[in-house]
Amino acid sequence: MEMDNQIVKILLVDDREENLLALEAVLTSPKYQLIKALSGEEALRWVLREEFAVIIMDVQMPGMSGFETAKLIRQREKTRDVPIIFVTALNQTDENVMQGYSVGAIDFIIKPFNPNILNWKVNGFVSLYLNQKKIEEQAKVIAKRTEELEQANKALRDNEEMLEALVKERTNELLVANKKLLESEKKYRKLVEESPEAIILTEKHKEKPFFVNQTGVKLLKAQTKEQIERQSLFDFIHPEDHKKVRKIFTLNRSGRNMYECRLICLTGEVIHVEVKSIPFDYQGVSCLHILVRDMTELKQSREFMHQTEKLTVVGELAAGIAHEIRNPLTSLKGFTQLLGDKIDSNHDYMEIMITEIERINTIVSELLLLAKPRKLDFKRIDIGVILKNIITLMEAQANLYGVTIQCSKNQGLPSLIIHGEENKLKPVFINLLKNAIEAMQDGGEIIISIEQIGSEVEIKVIDGGCGIPTELLSKIGQPFFTTKDKGTGLGLMVCHSIVESHQGTMQIDSIKGKGTTVSIRLPLYQENMEYKAL
Secondary structure, three states, X not given: OOHHHOOEEEXXXXXXXXXXXXXXXXXXXXXXXXXXXXXXXXXXXXHHHOOOOEEEEEOOOOOOOHHHHHHHHHHOHHHOOOOEEEEEOOOOOHHHHHHHHHOOOOEEEEOOOOHHHHHHHHHHHHHHHHHHHHHHHHHHHHHHHHHHHXXXXXXXXXOHHHHHHHHHHHHHHHHHHHHHHHHHHHHHHHHHHOOOOEEEEEEOOOOOEEEEOHHHHHHOOOOOOHHHHOOOHHHOEOHHHHHHHHHHHHHOOOOOEEEEEEEEOOOOOEEEEEEEEEEEEEOOEEEEEEEEEEOHHHHHHHHHHHHHHHHHHHHHHHHHHHHHHHHHHHHHHHHHHHHHHHOOOOHHHHHHHHHHHHHHHHHHHHHHHHHOOOOOOOEEEEXXXXXXXXXXXXXXXXXXXXXXXXXXXXXXXXXXXXXXOHHHHHHHHHHHHHHHHHHOOOOEEEEEEEEEEOOEEEEEEEEOOOOOOHHHHOOOOOOOOOOXXXXXXXXXXXXXXXXXXXXXXXXXXXXXXXXXXXXEEEEEOOOXXXXXXX
């Protein structure tokens, strides 16, 4: 039978017709017969009638869930090994993944799914199904040949000449088969070596690999396979990911695992990869077949697109808000000045009102920075003096929260000259101090330090507040992301932008429940320095 042209059946299970149509649109192929089921019960009926290469099933369905349906499918001998891919809109937590794998899942796809990824995975499982069919056909042929040999052997016991002839005939057949086997092995080895994914083989309870393909050598920037095979796999895994990877294998030592982690190449470069480990037996030894796919460029592209979309929205929003606020501000300022000229008393109040209106206008101008860059007016400024003025300004607000602001080791703030724009740097440190104060609801102490490190000055703002969870740190500074109930997420984003325009860097380190440290590095003043527009 010609297996390559065989039409295989794929079962699509989802309680929503539109989801089934979406799956059908992605998987439509002359090689596939797509059968749809709107419930777990209907899926079971189809499984009883037909043989499927792959089952793609929604997890959340009324009545019988995807997990319950998969469990019943696995209990039936005939369908025990049918690959099941769960499609779910739930977060892919360890609990969901473990529950899915426990009832027989082969893989998970999160909605909205990538059509290409779904096609690749389905094509892979269909290939495995067709290969299995080929093996079954070959097994039948072998069984038939074995029966023939037994019959021949019985006849040859009665006729020695016939036995010799048959032995010669079978020997010739074996020589031909062996030649084909060697050719097949050569093709398979070439396929493995040139696979787009790195392939690593290791004994299950050993960390040193006994095989790595050429793709793996290139991925880890090695010159030879021996450079990889003589080291532990954990020598290549980023130290911060060791605990996660070991935990995955501890929880599911004998099953398939799929996870993402970081690898350190022999050149020191850090790359993001997706790893799949599949247990198998090799010459009677339990081993792991590990597939590694480089995800570095994909993650960078996704992050860049995500940030670009957010910044575009922020820019449009900022421009709209600034335009709408400035119109009433102009009228308000004019009438306030006019009212001040006509009233003889309370001139101080009028000056305060006008000053505050100007301050609002300045804030609106800051919003416009998100929509339209402009050239900054840099001058020689003393960062120590600026911080002293800001501390004086913020002490009143700090006192309301029971917070004190201290210089590092009570040594004061040294005088260090940088090249920048004072009116732009002030909001940065005001914003950081304001965040630190608000994070210390029970009072405490904020430490500010300035230190010269080489050709840079480092300013640190250290608080003992509630801290930021580790999993949220990477999102801090993104537009519209905030840990405050009434925050907008724009403050730190503007701070990052201003610091970057001064050729500086800003880093946030935090431990939940212990506090946060914000470190800003700015270059010291040098002649002929060039800066970015903000």
